[in-house]
Amino acid sequence: MPARIDEEDELVCLGHGEDPAEHRGALTPPIFQSALFAQPSLGRLAAGLASEHDHRLYSRGNNPTVGAVEAKLARLERGEACRCLASGMAAVSAVLSSLLVAGDHVLVVNQVYGPTLELLRRLERLGVRHDVTLELDPAAVAAALEKETKLLWLESPGTMLFRTVDVAALSALARARGIVTVLDNSWATPLFQKPLTRGVDLVVHSATKYLGGHSDVVAGAVVGSAARLERLFHDALLLDGGVLSPFDAWLLNRGLRTLPVRMRRHHESGLAVARFLAAHPRVRRVFHPALEAAAPGSLTGFSGLLSFDLGTASWDDLARFVDRLRRFRIGVSWGGVESLVLTPNRGGNAAALAAQGIPPALVRLSVGLEPPDVLIADLEQALSEP
Numbered sequence: 001m002p003a004r005i006d007e008e009d010e011l012v013c014l015g016h017g018e019d020p021a022e023h024r025g026a027l028t029p030p031i032f033q034s035a036l037f038a039q040p041s042l043g044r045l046a047a048g049l050a051s052e053h054d055h056r057l058y059s060r061g062n063n064p065t066v067g068a069v070e071a072k073l074a075r076l077e078r079g080e081a082c083r084c085l086a087s088g089m090a091a092v093s094a095v096l097s098s099l100l101v102a103g104d105h106v107l108v109v110n111q112v113y114g115p116t117l118e119l120l121r122r123l124e125r126l127g128v129r130h131d132v133t134l135e136l137d138p139a140a141v142a143a144a145l146e147k148e149t150k151l152l153w154l155e156s157p158g159t160m161l162f163r164t165v166d167v168a169a170l171s172a173l174a175r176a177r178g179i180v181t182v183l184d185n186s187w188a189t190p191l192f193q194k195p196l197t198r199g200v201d202l203v204v205h206s207a208t209k210y211l212g213g214h215s216d217v218v219a220g221a222v223v224g225s226a227a228r229l230e231r232l233f234h235d236a237l238l239l240d241g242g243v244l245s246p247f248d249a250w251l252l253n254r255g256l257r258t259l260p261v262r263m264r265r266h267h268e269s270g271l272a273v274a275r276f277l278a279a280h281p282r283v284r285r286v287f288h289p290a291l292e293a294a295a296p297g298s299l300t301g302f303s304g305l306l307s308f309d310l311g312t313a314s315w316d317d318l319a320r321f322v323d324r325l326r327r328f329r330i331g332v333s334w335g336g337v338e339s340l341v342l343t344p345n346r347g348g349n350a351a352a353l354a355a356q357g358i359p360p361a362l363v364r365l366s367v368g369l370e371p372p373d374v375l376i377a378d379l380e381q382a383l384s385e386p
């Protein structure tokens with residue numbers, strides 16, 4: 001299946017819709033490296049402080065360089081508004097802290113990013129409970145909802161195994177009970193999945209991954225309705241203060257310009273690598289949404305992040321395989337131009353992995369922009385030795 005990317009989205013990424021007149025004709029929006037913005041009168045300052053979300057006073061609130069990338073992400077996700085933050089975790093934590101109070105319950109569906117779960121465990125101290133369900137069908141999710149559930153947290157495709165959920169069905173059942181649905185869309189990017197058009201209330205991103213795309217900036221984003229983002233701005237962003245710096249926003253905007261070409265290449269190379277691995281006798285199983293029994297649902301393309309089960313119980317074998325790879329660099333994170341390899345196995349955590357349904361010999365690949373034949377040949381040589 002070829003990747004499908006909306007034509008309008010391609011133009012938005014390239015900068016159509018930006019107004020060079022706002023920037024003295026500069027084709028590339030400049031970096032407004034200023035902490036504050038002087039006001040023409042005391043009256044304007046007072047008015048601005050009364051509704052800071054739509055006034056430019058101080059860069060902990062609004063900054064034009066950050067605003068340019070926020071406007072772009074809002075358009076790509078079909079949301080009314082977006083806020084960028086200093087990291088994906090700052091985005092996750094802003095959403096949780098703006099929506100939850102003591103006594104609330106959060107239902108997490110699917111394998112999700114480890115630090116998101118860790119943060120939820122911390123929130124237990126503040127009286128916010130959570131449960132995780134790895135059964136993804138709507139009936140199982142409905143059965144796991146409680147009277148106190150205020151938030152349904154989705155990641156689809158999920159972490160490590162990349163299983164997808166029925167986004168429209170789950171958000172509909174949450175909405176019927178007055179529960180807010182949030183989806184971490186870092187894997188698919190708004191080019192391949194638009195959760196807000198399927199009933200999700202808020203989308204979060206680690207923009208460190210594909211959106212930035214060059215492993216040179218740490219950033220996050222939250223997208224949704226104007227009312228929800230205004231609340232997030234006042235309750236979390238302005239007070240927690242984890243805003244994105246103008247320079248990092250500029251880097252993120254530059255990354256977005258090539259997002260469509262990069263994602264097409266990640267899609268094709270990721271599928272080529274997945275097919276090669278699926279046919280290899282040493283590989284027990286490949287985890288990629290294209291190989292799932294159920295249809296890919298809301299995805300119009302696939303990114304380059306996938307995993308496979310090397311089928312060994314030996315940490316030494318696993319480490320030897322990873323160390324033999326030459327083109328895949330060993331490292332955390334993903335979504336950049338360069339290919340990366342990682343395993344969630346730390347050498348003594350097989351039981352914790354099993355509890356999440358993750359095989360001990362799972363190898364995660366972030367397939368980058370190198371020629372796919374080179375990457376496949378590298379995997380071939382690493383798999384060919386015992």
Ligand SMILES: *Cc1c(COP(=O)(O)O)cnc(C)c1O
Pocket residue numbers: 087088089090113155159184186187205206207208209218219220333
């Ligand atoms: C990396 C990641 C995050 C956190 O983003 P940071 O920018 O590293 O803070 C959140 N969700 C997912 C799915 C991620 O992969």
